[in-house]
Amino acid sequence: MSWDDKLLKQAKKIIKLYPQKRSALGPLLHLAQSKDGYISDDSISVISELVGITEVQVKSVSTFYSMYKQEPTGKYLLSVCKSISCEINNSSEVINKVQEFTGLNNNETDEEELFTFEAVECIGACGGAPALQVNYETVEGVTPENAINLCKWLKEIKPDVVVADEMQENFGGIKSFDWAIQDNSGATSTAPGFQTLKTTKVKK
Amino acid sequence: MSEKVNLNVNGIEIESDPNKLLIEACEESGIHIPRFCWHKRLDPVGMCRMCLVEVETPRGKMLVPSCTTEVSDEMVVDTESDVVKKAQEGVLEFLLINHPLDCPICDKAGECPLQDQTMAYGPGESRFVEEKRHFEKPINISEIILLDRERCILCARCTRFSDEISGDPLIEFIQRGNKTEVNTFPNEPFKSYFSGNTVQICPVGALTSTSYRFKARPWDLKSTRSTCNGCSMGCSIELNSSQNKMLRILGVDNDAVNQGWLCDKGRYNFEYLNSNSRLKTPLKKIDNESVEIEIQDVYSELAEVIKDRQTKVNFLLGSNLTNEDYVAFREFSEIISQSEKSFYLNDDKLHPGLFGENVDLAKVDDLNSSDAIVVWAEDLKEKIPVLYLRIRQAVKNGVKLVVFGHTNETLSDIADVFYGKETVSENFEIVKDISKLKEIKDLVIGKNITAILGKSTPHQSDTSVTKLFEFLNSNSNSKVLNAYSKGNTYGAFQTLENVKGLNDFVNDISEENTDLLFIVGADPVGRSVYSNQIKSIIEGLDTVVALDNFNHETSELANFLIPMSSTLGEKEGTFTNIEFRTSRIDKLVPSPGQTVSDWEFITSLMNFAGLTVETNSLESLNKKAYENLDSSLSPVFDNLDKPSNLDGMVNVSKPKISSSDNNSNEAKFFIGEKLYGDSTTERHSDSISLLGSKKYIEVSEGVVEKYNLTSGKCTLIQDELEVTVSYEVNKSFPNDLIYIPTNRRELNKFDFSREIIITPSQVKEALNVN
Numbered sequence: 001m002s003w004d005d006k007l008l009k010q011a012k013k014i015i016k017l018y019p020q021k022r023s024a025l026g027p028l029l030h031l032a033q034s035k036d037g038y039i040s041d042d043s044i045s046v047i048s049e050l051v052g053i054t055e056v057q058v059k060s061v062s063t064f065y066s067m068y069k070q071e072p073t074g075k076y077l078l079s080v081c082k083s084i085s086c087e088i089n090n091s092s093e094v095i096n097k098v099q100e101f102t103g104l105n106n107n108e109t110d111e112e113e114l115f116t117f118e119a120v121e122c123i124g125a126c127g128g129a130p131a132l133q134v135n136y137e138t139v140e141g142v143t144p145e146n147a148i149n150l151c152k153w154l155k156e157i158k159p160d161v162v163v164a165d166e167m168q169e170n171f172g173g174i175k176s177f178d179w180a181i182q183d184n185s186g187a188t189s190t191a192p193g194f195q196t197l198k199t200t201k202v203k204k
Numbered sequence: 205m206s207e208k209v210n211l212n213v214n215g216i217e218i219e220s221d222p223n224k225l226l227i228e229a230c231e232e233s234g235i236h237i238p239r240f241c242w243h244k245r246l247d248p249v250g251m252c253r254m255c256l257v258e259v260e261t262p263r264g265k266m267l268v269p270s271c272t273t274e275v276s277d278e279m280v281v282d283t284e285s286d287v288v289k290k291a292q293e294g295v296l297e298f299l300l301i302n303h304p305l306d307c308p309i310c311d312k313a314g315e316c317p318l319q320d321q322t323m324a325y326g327p328g329e330s331r332f333v334e335e336k337r338h339f340e341k342p343i344n345i346s347e348i349i350l351l352d353r354e355r356c357i358l359c360a361r362c363t364r365f366s367d368e369i370s371g372d373p374l375i376e377f378i379q380r381g382n383k384t385e386v387n388t389f390p391n392e393p394f395k396s397y398f399s400g401n402t403v404q405i406c407p408v409g410a411l412t413s414t415s416y417r418f419k420a421r422p423w424d425l426k427s428t429r430s431t432c433n434g435c436s437m438g439c440s441i442e443l444n445s446s447q448n449k450m451l452r453i454l455g456v457d458n459d460a461v462n463q464g465w466l467c468d469k470g471r472y473n474f475e476y477l478n479s480n481s482r483l484k485t486p487l488k489k490i491d492n493e494s495v496e497i498e499i500q501d502v503y504s505e506l507a508e509v510i511k512d513r514q515t516k517v518n519f520l521l522g523s524n525l526t527n528e529d530y531v532a533f534r535e536f537s538e539i540i541s542q543s544e545k546s547f548y549l550n551d552d553k554l555h556p557g558l559f560g561e562n563v564d565l566a567k568v569d570d571l572n573s574s575d576a577i578v579v580w581a582e583d584l585k586e587k588i589p590v591l592y593l594r595i596r597q598a599v600k601n602g603v604k605l606v607v608f609g610h611t612n613e614t615l616s617d618i619a620d621v622f623y624g625k626e627t628v629s630e631n632f633e634i635v636k637d638i639s640k641l642k643e644i645k646d647l648v649i650g651k652n653i654t655a656i657l658g659k660s661t662p663h664q665s666d667t668s669v670t671k672l673f674e675f676l677n678s679n680s681n682s683k684v685l686n687a688y689s690k691g692n693t694y695g696a697f698q699t700l701e702n703v704k705g706l707n708d709f710v711n712d713i714s715e716e717n718t719d720l721l722f723i724v725g726a727d728p729v730g731r732s733v734y735s736n737q738i739k740s741i742i743e744g745l746d747t748v749v750a751l752d753n754f755n756h757e758t759s760e761l762a763n764f765l766i767p768m769s770s771t772l773g774e775k776e777g778t779f780t781n782i783e784f785r786t787s788r789i790d791k792l793v794p795s796p797g798q799t800v801s802d803w804e805f806i807t808s809l810m811n812f813a814g815l816t817v818e819t820n821s822l823e824s825l826n827k828k829a830y831e832n833l834d835s836s837l838s839p840v841f842d843n844l845d846k847p848s849n850l851d852g853m854v855n856v857s858k859p860k861i862s863s864s865d866n867n868s869n870e871a872k873f874f875i876g877e878k879l880y881g882d883s884t885t886e887r888h889s890d891s892i893s894l895l896g897s898k899k900y901i902e903v904s905e906g907v908v909e910k911y912n913l914t915s916g917k918c919t920l921i922q923d924e925l926e927v928t929v930s931y932e933v934n935k936s937f938p939n940d941l942i943y944i945p946t947n948r949r950e951l952n953k954f955d956f957s958r959e960i961i962i963t964p965s966q967v968k969e970a971l972n973v974n
């Protein structure tokens with residue numbers, strides 16, 4: 001098996017949360033995504049063994065959902081919303097600028113493996129359109145200029161943990177809701193930051 | 205019987221059982237609804253929408269898929285309204301958007317539901333002008349199955365089959381939406397014993413087999429219904445030929461037996477029929493040279509031998525004979541010698557079985573209606589594959605499954621209990637008090653049980669099986685399915701008086717009691733564990749006549765070798781399966797060269813010798829076979845050919861098996877067979893030989909340690925014999941157990957009552973040095 005003990009332990013913990021092993025498939029795939037930045041065939045074999053279904057069944061699920069990447073991603077997955085609310089609020093310009101800055105077409109990763117760019121459907125932040133996500137951490141009310149600034153910042157600082165609130169403060173605008181809770185934790189990989197999966201970390 | 209429901213379909217009142225699917229209820233009343241994804245034997249998924257019909261609801265008429273809608277009382281349905289027609293046209297237009305329409309080079313064309321239904325219900329033209337999606341033209345998803353993803357209409361029949369029915373889901377939908385395709389995992393081919401079924405149920409030409417690919421057009425095919433004699437299940441099959449060549453075998457839906465499914469061995473192990481290596485002329489051995497001889501000369505020479513009726517004749521019969529063939533030999537033996545005769549079956553595991561007064565024999569269908577199934581037999585997936593499917597089906601319906609080791613591990617993943625090494629010893633004895641096993645208490649006592657009982661390995665003593673049976677018999681309401689696995693074994697039971705196995709052959713047969721030995725369709729030297737003994741016995745006999753399809757290790761020892769017609773499509777007769785169901789074996793292609801049926805040979809021989817027999821035609825042999833049965837219920841041709849009896853007729857009989865127990869296995873070998881081996885017919889069937897019969901053994905962890913095995917290979921040594929094999933570790937094996945599949949050449953040549961030395965092979969290490 002190509003997963004180290006720590007990851008395997010983590011996986012077994014997750015499996016225990018479900019009455020049937022195979023129900024843990026989704027979170028385990030996120031775990032695989034956080035390990036390699038995509039779902040490798042190797043990880044599929046490991047998961048298939050862990051939950052007792054065949055490899056192709058795991059592959060079937062992992063290729064069904066577009067958040068499980070089939071190819072390696074960069075350190076930061078930039079997902080800019082292209083759906084209707086954002087489009088009305090000038091998201092196409094945001095998309096253009098991000099593409100210009102990174103030099104990437106849709107679903108491409110740069111050579112340094114820093115950025116992967118994708119234009120995505122509604123990410124549930126219509127109230128703060130236009131919105132984008134960095135490793136699934138959402139930033140709302142993004143102007144084209146600020147989008148560039150955000151990219152520059154990522155490129156320069158290369159933070160290991162990206163935190164939505166922090167980015168919102170520095171690069172965002174209007175927000176859909178104010179949850180009034182300070183959240184210092186963020187994503188550590190191109191998988192959503194889940195506490196149970198340990199794909200999230202508190203930024204000191 | 206629960207109340208029927210009444211519904212109105214297209215203005216006609218029809219009746220149906222409740223909980224039926226609308227599509228099925230309509231079908232039973234003669235109203236056909238087009239469909240692609242729905243298949244009677246698979247769970248409905250509503251994938252293709254071809255079966256849309258209009259149903260009246262409180263909110264007006266609605267289009268619903270009839271394959272996922274259950275009937276209800278007073279339902280009003282229209283399957284032919286304008287709205288339905290429009291829906292059907294729409295669905296077909298969508299399905300054809302990405303379909304390559306390469307019918308001219310498609311195997312399915314001519315028998316393709318997509319073609320037919322487009323013709324019957326389609327829009328006639330397409331509005332699609334964009335580029336169709338493209339995939340690499342057929343990819344091999346296994347050695348014998350090809351997949352053309354462009355043709356696939358994503359009905360999920362193949363994937364559901366592999367998941368629900370055969371339980372080896374190695375194919376699945378990959379990707380989503382427009383990109384969806386069926387595929388395997390990289391380097392994990394669709395290696396299933398049942399893969400051919402997916403080709404048969406695919407409603408388009410997406411799945412094809414290497415065996416039949418580009419061989420014929422459906423409209424050129426001749427076909428007939430017959431019975432597979434690959435194992436004792438006796439699946440119903442349809443034989444297809446073109447230009448007098450057998451080209452394909454399809455499964456026929458016989459509800460009581462195979463329900464449409466076949467194993468790949470049954471489906472593809474016919475290719476040898478067309479092999480050039482088949483025996484086509486009689487051979488005689490003169491000074492150790494085989495020379496061709498006229499069949500008339502064989503008859504006259506043998507007639508000389510049997511003329512005085514004092515000849516001591518014995519018979520070693522294979523399991524590929526028809527019941528009529530067996531009867532012909534029986535009649536022959538009765539005329540030739542007055543004393544009681546034994547017939548030796550080519551089976552190294554033949555045991556008396558459970559047929560006594562106190563035994564209630566089970567039918568295959570009983571599996572579904574029992575509370576629990578108890579299995580102690582050879583590995584059923586390897587030996588009676590479709591019976592394995594029927595067990596899976598029963599378990600899916602909620603029947604509990606209790607399995608005893610060390611065979612039938614293939615069932616252990618769906619078993620409620622698998623009794624492994626703690627309960628069953630290396631010698632295949634139950635070492636615990638059965639009545640104290642907790643799960644047995646819970647699942648078996650007082651319940652309706654179907655017990656599948658047999659012998660797991662040639663040297664297993666009958667004691668434990670008997671013990672298990674007695675326990676079941678006195679503590680539950682149990683029925684027994686005796687698990688003899690070979691071809692027409694039950695036909696032999698039904699027609700022959702006194703049958704014995706190979707171990708009896710070895711004990712009984714000698715020059716003193718045998719002047720003339722017939723070996724019919726049997727290769728015990730090449731296959732059985734008594735290989736060496738049988739070889740020396742045969743060599744010591746005066747006259748040995750072998751009837752076979754091929755020259756092989758046994759038939760080459762014979763003085764006369766007669767080319768035999770195959771029971772698969774080259775002759776007529778009857779076959780009796782594991783539940784004593786007798787069905788038709790039919791002829792479709794001419795038998796090549798000078799090949800003859802066994803019964804033809806033996807009756808001609810008797811004629812030549814001037815022995816008068818009344819059974820000198822197939823019909824008379826067929827009548828003779830069942831003369832003891834009530835004539836209206838007996839499976840004579842006239843009865844079997846009635847439409848209502850096409851699925852066969854059951855006549856349970858109590859066979860006389862006088863086989864002696866053989867438990868001389870000191871050395872702890874577990875000797876079995878895998879589905880695919882390298883017998884002559886298998887070697888000459890391309891598809892089967894591709895599926896491989898690599899030489900390997902399975903060993904317990906203890907054995908690995910004991911012999912210091914590390915390289916994945918080892919060499920088995922006994923006297924002069926050395927065979928290098930790969931080994932696999934089987935963690936559920938008790939201490940010293942070694943599994944050896946004997947349907948591989950050489951592996952059956954060991955004397956399993958003595959030690960075999962195992963030495964690790966240095967293959968890998970040697971490679972590493974360089």
Ligand code: SF4
Pocket residue numbers: 355356357358359360361362363386402405406407408410411
């Ligand atoms: S390959 Fe055939 S059976 Fe399988 S999903 Fe496609 S059309 Fe259906």
Ligand code: SF4
Pocket residue numbers: 432433434435436437438439462465466467468469470471588589590591
């Ligand atoms: S299960 Fe037996 S009878 Fe059925 S197809 Fe396979 S070999 Fe033939």
Ligand code: FES
Pocket residue numbers: 081082083084085086087121122123124125126129130131
């Ligand atoms: S449309 Fe962009 S977040 Fe909803």
Ligand code: FES
Pocket residue numbers: 238239240241242249250251252253254255256269270271272
């Ligand atoms: S047959 Fe009903 S949806 Fe396919």
